[in-house]
Amino acid sequence: MTLHLASSNGSPVVTRTWKNPSTPAVQRVKWALILLGMLPLLRLVVGFFTDQLGANPIEFITRSTGTWTLVGLAVTLSITPLRKLLNWPWLIRLRRTAGLLAFFYVCLHFTTYIWFDRFFDVEDIIKDVIKRPFITVGFAAFLLFIPLAVTSNNAIIKKLGAKLWQRIHYLVYVIAILGVVHYWWLVKKDLTQPIIYACVFAVLLGLRVMWKLRGTTAGVKIAVPPVTKVSRS
């Protein structure tokens, strides 16, 4: 994308490229990401009402929302490496949106479980969380997700300060690992999918460790979103 802006008042001509898109262009990309992120939900809603989710729609919804949580986490963790490799600093402005989409799907995943699988039976849910290790790990990942979502708005980032905010947001790595362990433990036969996710997260986390060892801390620190420039996400 290259956009040449001619100026009539003598101010310098701005050349827009993928490296420095305008703020409205970044907003459009953000909205495209949100719309894209809503497609799996749309598919579930349409499939549910048209009876196309197979013999066990609840299992289908649980699996789909679990999968999209992992995909959302992978996209969120890919943003910093992509930003560095492509030298597109603006990508950082998409990270919060991607993270919130992952949180949205884990909420749907958890709601499907407590509503349609356990019928809001709190005692039964507690027993299940204690008894089945894959549920214990998934539940822990879900709980760790909450502080990330709660601290994702500009006012809280300002209040907490960059250091504390960054520390809280390191939890995303723990969540990704727990998410893969949860998936790995629940799969009975074919481990291909969990192995693929484990490899993807290993690469994404490995890159950060490599940057840290090389001393380029910019790749390791979770960059604080530009609170003054971005008002919505």
Ligand code: HEM
């Ligand atoms: C970050 C948190 C979590 C992630 C990333 C995640 C991810 C996944 C994935 C990828 C699947 C399997 C999808 C497939 O079979 O294709 C799954 C299934 C499942 N998850 Fe989660 N999950 C999370 C949290 C939770 C929580 C909090 C619960 C409930 C307390 C839960 C309960 C389940 C159940 C019951 C299944 C279906 C198991 C089966 O089909 O036998 N998950 N999850």
